[in-house]
Structure formats: structure tokens, C-alpha cells
Amino acid sequence: MPARVHAILVVRPDGRTPAAHHLRRTLAALGEQTRRVDALTIVACGDDPGVAAVAAASGAESVITAPASTTFAAATAMATLRVTGDAVWLLAQDTAPEPEALARLVGALELGPSVAFVAPKLVRWDDRTSIVSLGVSMTGFGRTIELADDELDQGQHDAREDVLGSDIRGVLARTDAWRSLGGLDRSLSGADEGLDLGVRARLSGARVLLVPTALVAVAGDGVAGLPAPLTAPRRRRRAFASRTAQLHRRLVYASPVAVFFLWLAILPIAVWRTILQLVRKQPGFVIPEWQAALAALVRLPSVARARTRIRTSRAASWAQITPLRVSQRDLREQLDDDADSIDPARRGDLRFFTGGGAWLVLGAIVVSIAAFPALAAWTVLGGGGLQPLVAGVAQLWAEAAYGLRASGFDTIGPADPFAAVLAVVGTLWPFDPSRALVIVWLAALPLAALGGWFAATRVTDRSVLRFAGGALWALAPTFLAALTQGRPSAVLAHLLLPWLFYAGSVAQRSWVASGAASLLFAAVIACAPSLAPALVVALVGAIVLTVVLRRGRGVARLIWIAVPGALLAAPLVWRQLRTGNAWGLLADPGLGWAGPQVAADAAGRALLAAGIPTPDLVGWAGFLPGVPTWWVPLLAAPVALLAVIAPLTQRWAAGITLLVITALGLATAFGAVGISVAFAQSFPVALWPGTGLSLAWLGAVGGALAALDAGLAPRLAAVRTVAATVAMVGVLVLAVPALTSMARGTSLLTNGPASTLPAYVAAAGREDPEVGTIILTPQNEGGVSAQVVWGGSQTLNGQATILSTRTAGIPSDDEVADLTANLVTSSAEDVVGDLAADGVSFVLLAPAAAPESDLSRAFRLSAETALNQRDGLDAVGDTAKGALWRVTQDVQPRASASASVHDLSRTIGLVQLGAVLVALLLAIPTAASRREARRAPRVVGPHWREGR
Incomplete structure (x- = not known):
């Protein structure tokens, strides 16, 4: 049995809890040991009067003071010079051993000289029944694997004895082995110190044992070990330390031939791991990843010293370690989440097929074919604000980049972000991009119904209300007006808005929703720049509510929503602001066309309040010639009435939120009507208020669904279905003239032309x-x-608002x-x-x-x-x-852009593409993100389930 045990206790006051508080408990625990330590050395890192007072009264044989930046490895190295016992016990201020801990550790250490060190079972500081760590191993590629952590202690791991390594806290090591191994590796940045010590001990021919009956409580708030991941800065610090340690160990453990190639691969692997971090929805770990990679690149002298220590103490082959590594099969079993822990009642079923969603989309397809029968035979869509797209996919994307514009002699400047949206649409039919717009028009009604149905799943889990939400969104007056008048940007904005609501309403929960919402946010603003102020106000409001209600959890995800859109619009914003034309940023993209819309007077604004953007009442003025049409706006009254009363129901929180969205949309429409910031030839082109009405309609329909979703007495449950039916019938009647406009010859849509030129x-x-x-x-x-x-030809994607809005x-x-x-x-x-x-x-x-x-x-x-x-x-x-x-004279080629313009275009394109790729990687769901999503309710906010 070792004659003397010398304890090294390192204190550093950098945790959330005062170090003196933890130190008192640890010292008290040492005093209660059934087998007392024979000597105690305290290393106090930093100048803390409280720590100094407690240390002075501890009875330690010495108190060593060190700078506040001293690591645990460096502190133990300083204290090792004073160690006189046969065993050294490594402790920090937040490692409080149970009374029997040291006696059991010493008993295990006396099993033989082959045992280099023994490790206790680490439990939570405030709950000894929860395991923090019990043994550490690694995969074949050096990834650290905790053998048991964050588990309820039921003795399930107490039979485990031989391990590769352990957490360094509470380790009891033979002094001769500790000195021969050279102590802890200071280049590990505080992570994997016990694992690395165990690997070196195994290579020296010694053993590492676990003592599960020896309990040490840890708070994760001290200088030893990784900090508890309670806050975002701590999680980033853990990620940096863990990755730095992994890279360092990989270079230290590798064969001499492989070291140089592994060093060269550090940066390429960092790029790959950055992509993986985004796919795993952990963007906060990207910066620590690169910090660790750069640190590993410059720490070659530390690698050389560590390899020398292994070489001088090595007495066994690496094959001795292989059985103690974790195999891929064991890793999959350990990391496999228990799907049974997900509560299906909390999530709710989607019921797209059984709840009528599929029938709604199918019905919308039939209505679309009946309303636009000729579109199936058209190759190019014309009329209104429509024009053909360029013939090639490469040219589509070239028109979306900074550079020479398609009009003017040498006009150089940014493209509208809408050109990128059109490039995406055109790429879906690469052999004839113009036909892609025809397909969009023909599929617009079913796509709108699908988007509206999914948006309704965030408001209610009742099938009849989801059906009503999809139908009301597809039959929105402003959407049908945009379809029949040929307004591509307004049509695309209306199709995208429900998906933005679907993803944005839960963006604070996950990076998948945040990534998808950021792409949709950018696309919606690209299609409807006049919606930018309202959407930014809504986003700021969501951030404020998240700070207040969730204490800031999820704020970074909400902030990210605006990043891709801001980067895509930045060149255009800079150009317009530099030329003193800030109002030009609100211009509708695409072909400047002064189509029919309501006037900026009391009558026009009254129609806007009813959701109608055209003076002909969405075709009703010509549908029944000579018949009064004053009653037509009343057809949308049921939706408005239900939206207004939503804040008075049990769903008041959702009702108020959706009513605010409605108000933002109406304010946008009222502000846009009659304002002209662009010109087509010599004619001013007013902003289209219909996109603002689309946002208002989104809030109104959502509010109506929230009102109907509120709890009702059983005898009044039928009222819900009746009210939803009345709302749908009213909007369906309102849509009749627009849906029959092509059959009656009143639609502005035409077959082509394939070119606007001869x-x-x-x-x-x-x-x-x-x-x-x-x-x-x-x-x-x-x-x-x-x-x-x-x-x-003139093309839709070749239009540029920097030309149509210029004032000089x-x-x-x-x-x-x-x-x-x-x-x-x-x-x-x-x-x-x-x-x-x-x-x-x-x-x-x-x-x-x-x-x-x-x-x-x-x-x-x-x-x-x-x-x-x-x-x-x-x-x-x-x-x-x-x-x-x-x-007839010799025509010179068009002057090309200069090399500096090409360089600027390439730089802007790379930055924008990088933002979009990051958003795409975040938006891709993974198995883990899907499991996490199933743990949260689909409906946002409190809702009622007493019937569907």
C-alpha cells in the first residue's frame, strides 16, 4: 500500500460560481476522508482574496501562486516539484470526493506496480446519482468517446475496470509513473488530458483502472476538465479545446511518415468539417474549428516534444491499445437515440393525406387546368409584366451577377436579386427556361394551396381548418389578380410567403428552420422589395420576444434569417444609396409595367382594406355588366371578422401576432399605392400594392384559423365547420371572375411572344x-x-431597377x-x-x-x-x-467589362454564393434534427385539442 498520498489542488477563479465557494466544499470533503491525504499543495491561479483566505486556512503544506492564465497541466507541473509521496492525487476547486473515495482509490492502486493510475466515478456536484464521466476511449481516428456520461447511475457500469483513459479530475497516479510520463501535456488546451495520459501509460506497459465505487462530485466550473456546456461561450470553448486536443493527439500518435501529410491535411479537413458542422446545425462550432486548426498548424514544436516523451517511455506496441478503442458498431449503438422517448401526442400527426391536404391540392390542380387550359400548349408566357427569359442556363446566372447589364451601351452595376430567383426558376427547365414560367403559372394554384395548407399547420392541428387555410390562400384576390394580369414577381412572392411563415415561426427552435427561413426571406424580398420594411419589423419583433420570453435562446438563429438576403441585396443597396436614390430600392423588379390597380384615394384604400388590389373588383365590374357591385368586398368580410376576434379567444397570443402581421401588410399596401419610383419609357410605374395585401392576407387567414381553433363548448363545435365553410364560399365566389377570365377573354395573359424584337x-x-x-x-x-x-430579345431577367429608377x-x-x-x-x-x-x-x-x-x-x-x-x-x-x-457597316463587338469589374463581380458572387451555401447546408434536415423537431409541437403557441 502506498505510504503517502500527496494531493495537488488547483484553483482558478474563472467559473460562474465564486472559486472560494467551491474550494470550501472540496477542502471540507478532503477533511472528511476516511483515509486522509498525507500532504496537500494548493496552486492558486490568479489574484482572488477569497481564495487566498480559504487556502491559507486549509492547512496545506504550501500554497503556490500563479498567473490567472495558468492551465491545469502547467499548475500540476509546478506542484509536482513539491510532491514527496508515493501517489499524487489530482484535484481542482470543484472536485469534492465522497468520504470513501480516497480509500477505495488507494486500494485499487495497490493491486500491483503495473497499475499507473486509477480514476474515480465523476458525478454531478448537486446530484450524486447522475454520472458525469466514467472512463474515456477513442475511435480509430482519434475521436474522444465518453464511455458513460450524462446517465442516471444505477450501477450499470460498475463492472467496467480496464479502460484506455479517463477524465483527469480525481485521478490518483503513482508518483514514479507520473514523473516518468512527464505529467500532463500542456498543448492539449485542457481537453483529453486523462485520455492522453492513459494512452502514454498503456504504451509504457502499465494499466489504467476505473474505481466506480469511488465517487467524486464535479461542478464543471473549475480549471480542470472541460467546462460544463451551460452557455454558448462555454460550448465554443469546449469545442475549441476538444478539437485542438484531437488534432494535437493525431499528430503525436501518428507514424513518422504520416505526420507531414496529416499536417498538410489540417486546413482541407477544416473546410470539410465546416460543411459538416453546418449540416449538423452547429454553426457556432465553425469558428472554434478554424481556431483549433490554426493552433495545430503552429504547434509543431509541442508535437515534437510530445512524440519524444512517448518514444522515451514506450515499452509496448500500439496493438496493445486497439482492443480498448471504440469500434464504429459500438459508437452507433451508444449514440443511437431512443425514438420511444418522443411523445407523438405532443407533436401531432401531419395527416396530409388523411386530413384532406392531398384532396385540396388535387382540387386546385383541376381548377388550374380549367382556369388556364391554354397554358399547357404555350412555350412562352406574355402579357402584362411578362417577358421571355434568356435561352441558356449559363446566361440566366450571368444576368444575376454584377457586371454589364442587358440594356445600355456600357451600363455596369448590380443585378436585381429577383434575377437570381428567375435563374433558379429557369434552371428547373434548363432546355427552355421560358417554359419554366409557364409551368409556374399552371402550377400556381396547387402550389399556393399546398403552401397555405402547410402554413396552417403552424396555427392549428384541425384538418378542416388546415383545409380552409390552404383554400383561402390559393383563392386570395391579390394572388388571382397577379395571375391574370401577368405579374411574375407578385405571383412568386405569394407562393413563397406561406413557406416563410412555416419556417420562420419556428426558426428560434432549430437551425434547419432558420436556414430555410433565411433563403425564403431573401427570395421574398427579392420578389417584393416593398415588403422589406414590414418583414424586418416582424423579424425585430420576433428577436425582442425571444430575448424576453426565451432569455435569448435562439436569437442567433433569428438574426441569421436576414443575413443571406442582406448580402444578396447589398450591391444594389450600395449602388442606389451612392446615387442618392434610396426610394428606388422599393421598386418592383422585372418589367416596368403600369398595369391596372386601385387609386390612392379613399375608395381605393377601402378596396385594399378588403384585400382587393384592382379597381375592377378582381373582374367583378365586367363580369356582371350593369349590376351593382358594392357588395363584392363583403365576400371577404368573414375572414376579416374572424381575424379581428382572434385576440379575444383563448388563442389570444397567436391572434395578436397574426393581427400585427395583417396590420404590417395593410400598412405596406397603403403606403405603396400611388407611389411611383420607376419609369417605363415616359410613364411612371406605381408600386404594386398587391404584395402588401398578400402579407396582410396571410395574417388575416392565420388569425381566422386561430379564432376557429379556440376551444368551443361541445354543442357549439359544429359552428367551427360552418364558419370555415362560409369563409371559403365567400372567397370562392369572389374568385369566380378571375378564374373564368381566360375563358371570357379578359385575362391579359398571351401566348408569347418568344422575342420582343423582330x-x-x-x-x-x-x-x-x-x-x-x-x-x-x-x-x-x-x-x-x-x-x-x-x-x-428583351428578357425578364435582363431588367434592372438601377436603370428603371434612375433620377439622373x-x-x-x-x-x-x-x-x-x-x-x-x-x-x-x-x-x-x-x-x-x-x-x-x-x-x-x-x-x-x-x-x-x-x-x-x-x-x-x-x-x-x-x-x-x-x-x-x-x-x-x-x-x-x-x-x-x-x-451595313462593319459592326464592332460590344465593349466588354474591365478586369477590375470582373474581379469585383467574382468577389461579390463568391460572398453571396457562400452565404447561400451556408443557408442551404443549414436547411438540409438530418436524422438528429428530425428527431429534435418531433419533440416539439408542430403548432406554434398554445392550442386546443378537444376535437378535430
């Missing part, structure tokens, strides 16, 4: 996408609009104006040569907007005469798109 130019554009055309359009109020277009001319505008003036007059300048030098091959004199005024007719005739007399212009003839001339 077929001659379109054919040339297919061969050369950089062919230039200057389009001259007489204006009915006098003057002419001039525009330079590159390629075979740019140099290229002056050049276009000079060329236009010289072309349509009898000037003797060589204007055709200037066109050819700028890369323009065609001149198109487009017709004025019907009906043509006398001024525009006179201008057109004089312009035709001037153009026919120009040398170097060959008249192609009259076409459906206007009169066309071809430049």
Missing part, C-alpha cells in the same frame, strides 16, 4: 447573344424613348440621346458609324402605345424618312414589332 433580330441574336439593337419608340405626348438592347442621366444616357437625335434628323454626322463602333447592328422604330396620337404619328413618319435616307442603313421592312433597319 424575328430577323431574334435569329441574329441566337447566333450572337451580343448583337445590339437600338429601339426608338415615339411617345404620344411628344418626344421619343430610346433603348439599347443586347441579344435576340448617366454618360451612356447622353450618348444614346445624341445618337437618337442624329438618327431621326437630317444631321450630316456619321451617326451610323457611331452605331457600328458601339456594337449596334439594328435600328427598330417601334409603334407608339395605342391609340397613336398626332404627335407620335408625325414623329414616326419623319423618323422613317430620316432613317431611310441614312447611308449605311439597309431597310429590312415593316414587322409586327415596328420598322427595322440593319447597319
Whole structure:
């Protein structure tokens, strides 16, 4: 039996609890030992008067003071110089042994000289029935595996004896083995110190034993071991220490030939592990991962010293360690979560097929085919604000990047984020991107029904109400108006909003929802920039509520929602702010088109309050000619009434939240109506208030469902179904004119055109996408609009709000104006040569907007005469798109962007792509994230289950 036990007690006051408090309990526990320590050395790290006072009264043979930054390994090395006993006991201020602990550890250590050290069972500081650690091993790749942790102690592991290593806290080591092994490795950053000591002991031919009957209580708040993962900073510190230790051990344990290659692989592996951390929904561990990788790269001298220690003490082969490693099979069994612990009643069933969701989508498909039968045969969608997309997928994505724009001679600037949304849509049908928009239009109603149904699952678990939510969302007046008028950005925004609500309402719970919500948030703002203020206000409100109600848990996930959208919009925001055109950021993306919408007067705002964005009452004005239509807005009254009373029900919290969303949407619509920040030729283009109404409709429908989901007396349960039916019937009647508009010929949708330019130019554009055309359009109020277009057509994704919203001319505008003036007059300048030098091959004199005024007719005739007399212009003839001339001189290629522009475009693209990839990785669900999601209720907020 060892004659003397010398205890080393290290104290460092950096925990959440005062170190002196823990130290008193630990010293009291030492005093209660049935087998007392023979000597005690205290190492006090830092200057803490409380610790100094307790240490001075402890009766320790010496108290060593050290800087506050001293690690446990360094502190034990300092104290080892004073060790005189046969065994050394390693303790920290928060390691309080039970009375029998030392006697049992000493009894195990006397089993023979082959035992290098013995380790106790670590239990929680405040609950000795909960195991903190009992033995440590590692996988074949060096990953640390706790053999037992965070378990209820029922003696299930008490038979375990031989282990590879242990937690360093409470370890009792033979002094000769401790000295020969060189103590703890200081480069491990406080992690895996017991494991590394055990590996070196095993390689020296000694054994490491567990003593499960020796209990030591630990708080995870001291200098030894990893800190308890109670806060985000502690979790990051644990991750850094663990990864640093793993990388260090990998370099130390590897064969000499492999060390250099493992060192070279540190950074590539860090990149791969960064991706894995995002997939695992642990973005907080990315920075610690890179910190650990950089630390491992520069700690080669420490690696060399550690390898030397192993080489000098080694007496056994690495094969002796293999049986003590954890196999992949054992690891899978240990990490397998118990699925039976998930409470299905808490989560609730989705019931998409059994609850009517599938029937709703199927019905919406039938209605869509009946409402838009011709779309199945169309290849390009036209009319309203629609135009074809570019023909190639590569060009689709090129138009979404910073660089030369598709209009103007040398206009360089950021693309609208909407161009990226169109690129995603077009890529879904890569052989003919324009057909993708046709498919979107044909699938819009079932997609809206599907999105509305899933959004309703966040409000209620009743099948009839989920069905009603999907139907009401698909039949929204503003959505049908956007479909029949040809407003692609508004249609896409309406389709995306319910999914943003579905993911965003639980984003504080998980990184999967946060990642998905961030992508949807970016897409919605790209499609409807006027919604940005309302969505930002809603996000800020969610952050404030999370701070108040959840003490900040989940705030980082909510903040991330805005990051990809902010990075995608940043170049456009910077450009517009730099030019003093902040209002231009609200402009609707895509083709500038001044379509029909309500006026900015009392009558118009009254229609907006009823959810109707058009002055013809979504087609009812022409559907029943001569019949009063004052009653039409009342068809949406049941939804509004139910939304208003939702805050007065048991679901008041959800009702108030959804009512706030409704108010934000209405405020957006009221603020947008009548405001023009963009121009199409000489006509102002007002903001479309329908996107604001889509947000308001989302809140109103959700509020109505929350009101109907509230508890009712059994005899009144049928009222729920009746009220939902009345609301659906009212909105269905309101939708009849829009759904029959194509059959009645009142829809603005058209079949194509495949190109907005004459077929001659379109054919040339297919061969050369950089062919230039200057389009001259007489204006009915006098003057002419001039525009330079590159390629075979104007395209929807080629539109840019930096051009349609500019309030001051740019140099290229002056050049276009000079060329236009010289072309349509009898000037003797060589204007055709200037066109050819700028890369323009065609001149198109487009017709004025019907009906043509006398001024525009006179201008057109004089312009035709001037153009026919120009040398170097060959008249192609009259076409459906206007009169066309071809430049017969040698046309120079369009000027390309400079190298600096390409570098800037590449940098911006990489940053934006990186943000999107991070969001995508976060949004990908894993088995662990799905299990975690099943533990939380699907419905957000308190709800009632007394019937469905």
C-alpha cells in the first residue's frame, strides 16, 4: 500500500460560481476522508482574496501562486516539484470526493506496480446519482468517446475496470509513473488530458483502472476538465479545446511518415468539417474549428516534444491499445437515440393525406387546368409584366451577377436579386427556361394551396381548418389578380410567403428552420422589395420576444434569417444609396409595367382594406355588366371578422401576432399605392400594392384559423365547420371572375411572344447573344424613348431597377440621346458609324402605345424618312414589332467589362454564393434534427385539442 498520498489542488477563479465557494466544499470533503491525504499543495491561479483566505486556512503544506492564465497541466507541473509521496492525487476547486473515495482509490492502486493510475466515478456536484464521466476511449481516428456520461447511475457500469483513459479530475497516479510520463501535456488546451495520459501509460506497459465505487462530485466550473456546456461561450470553448486536443493527439500518435501529410491535411479537413458542422446545425462550432486548426498548424514544436516523451517511455506496441478503442458498431449503438422517448401526442400527426391536404391540392390542380387550359400548349408566357427569359442556363446566372447589364451601351452595376430567383426558376427547365414560367403559372394554384395548407399547420392541428387555410390562400384576390394580369414577381412572392411563415415561426427552435427561413426571406424580398420594411419589423419583433420570453435562446438563429438576403441585396443597396436614390430600392423588379390597380384615394384604400388590389373588383365590374357591385368586398368580410376576434379567444397570443402581421401588410399596401419610383419609357410605374395585401392576407387567414381553433363548448363545435365553410364560399365566389377570365377573354395573359424584337433580330441574336439593337419608340405626348438592347430579345431577367429608377442621366444616357437625335434628323454626322463602333447592328422604330396620337404619328413618319435616307442603313421592312433597319457597316463587338469589374463581380458572387451555401447546408434536415423537431409541437403557441 502506498505510504503517502500527496494531493495537488488547483484553483482558478474563472467559473460562474465564486472559486472560494467551491474550494470550501472540496477542502471540507478532503477533511472528511476516511483515509486522509498525507500532504496537500494548493496552486492558486490568479489574484482572488477569497481564495487566498480559504487556502491559507486549509492547512496545506504550501500554497503556490500563479498567473490567472495558468492551465491545469502547467499548475500540476509546478506542484509536482513539491510532491514527496508515493501517489499524487489530482484535484481542482470543484472536485469534492465522497468520504470513501480516497480509500477505495488507494486500494485499487495497490493491486500491483503495473497499475499507473486509477480514476474515480465523476458525478454531478448537486446530484450524486447522475454520472458525469466514467472512463474515456477513442475511435480509430482519434475521436474522444465518453464511455458513460450524462446517465442516471444505477450501477450499470460498475463492472467496467480496464479502460484506455479517463477524465483527469480525481485521478490518483503513482508518483514514479507520473514523473516518468512527464505529467500532463500542456498543448492539449485542457481537453483529453486523462485520455492522453492513459494512452502514454498503456504504451509504457502499465494499466489504467476505473474505481466506480469511488465517487467524486464535479461542478464543471473549475480549471480542470472541460467546462460544463451551460452557455454558448462555454460550448465554443469546449469545442475549441476538444478539437485542438484531437488534432494535437493525431499528430503525436501518428507514424513518422504520416505526420507531414496529416499536417498538410489540417486546413482541407477544416473546410470539410465546416460543411459538416453546418449540416449538423452547429454553426457556432465553425469558428472554434478554424481556431483549433490554426493552433495545430503552429504547434509543431509541442508535437515534437510530445512524440519524444512517448518514444522515451514506450515499452509496448500500439496493438496493445486497439482492443480498448471504440469500434464504429459500438459508437452507433451508444449514440443511437431512443425514438420511444418522443411523445407523438405532443407533436401531432401531419395527416396530409388523411386530413384532406392531398384532396385540396388535387382540387386546385383541376381548377388550374380549367382556369388556364391554354397554358399547357404555350412555350412562352406574355402579357402584362411578362417577358421571355434568356435561352441558356449559363446566361440566366450571368444576368444575376454584377457586371454589364442587358440594356445600355456600357451600363455596369448590380443585378436585381429577383434575377437570381428567375435563374433558379429557369434552371428547373434548363432546355427552355421560358417554359419554366409557364409551368409556374399552371402550377400556381396547387402550389399556393399546398403552401397555405402547410402554413396552417403552424396555427392549428384541425384538418378542416388546415383545409380552409390552404383554400383561402390559393383563392386570395391579390394572388388571382397577379395571375391574370401577368405579374411574375407578385405571383412568386405569394407562393413563397406561406413557406416563410412555416419556417420562420419556428426558426428560434432549430437551425434547419432558420436556414430555410433565411433563403425564403431573401427570395421574398427579392420578389417584393416593398415588403422589406414590414418583414424586418416582424423579424425585430420576433428577436425582442425571444430575448424576453426565451432569455435569448435562439436569437442567433433569428438574426441569421436576414443575413443571406442582406448580402444578396447589398450591391444594389450600395449602388442606389451612392446615387442618392434610396426610394428606388422599393421598386418592383422585372418589367416596368403600369398595369391596372386601385387609386390612392379613399375608395381605393377601402378596396385594399378588403384585400382587393384592382379597381375592377378582381373582374367583378365586367363580369356582371350593369349590376351593382358594392357588395363584392363583403365576400371577404368573414375572414376579416374572424381575424379581428382572434385576440379575444383563448388563442389570444397567436391572434395578436397574426393581427400585427395583417396590420404590417395593410400598412405596406397603403403606403405603396400611388407611389411611383420607376419609369417605363415616359410613364411612371406605381408600386404594386398587391404584395402588401398578400402579407396582410396571410395574417388575416392565420388569425381566422386561430379564432376557429379556440376551444368551443361541445354543442357549439359544429359552428367551427360552418364558419370555415362560409369563409371559403365567400372567397370562392369572389374568385369566380378571375378564374373564368381566360375563358371570357379578359385575362391579359398571351401566348408569347418568344422575342420582343423582330424575328430577323431574334435569329441574329441566337447566333450572337451580343448583337445590339437600338429601339426608338415615339411617345404620344411628344418626344421619343430610346433603348439599347443586347441579344435576340428583351428578357425578364435582363431588367434592372438601377436603370428603371434612375433620377439622373448617366454618360451612356447622353450618348444614346445624341445618337437618337442624329438618327431621326437630317444631321450630316456619321451617326451610323457611331452605331457600328458601339456594337449596334439594328435600328427598330417601334409603334407608339395605342391609340397613336398626332404627335407620335408625325414623329414616326419623319423618323422613317430620316432613317431611310441614312447611308449605311439597309431597310429590312415593316414587322409586327415596328420598322427595322440593319447597319451595313462593319459592326464592332460590344465593349466588354474591365478586369477590375470582373474581379469585383467574382468577389461579390463568391460572398453571396457562400452565404447561400451556408443557408442551404443549414436547411438540409438530418436524422438528429428530425428527431429534435418531433419533440416539439408542430403548432406554434398554445392550442386546443378537444376535437378535430
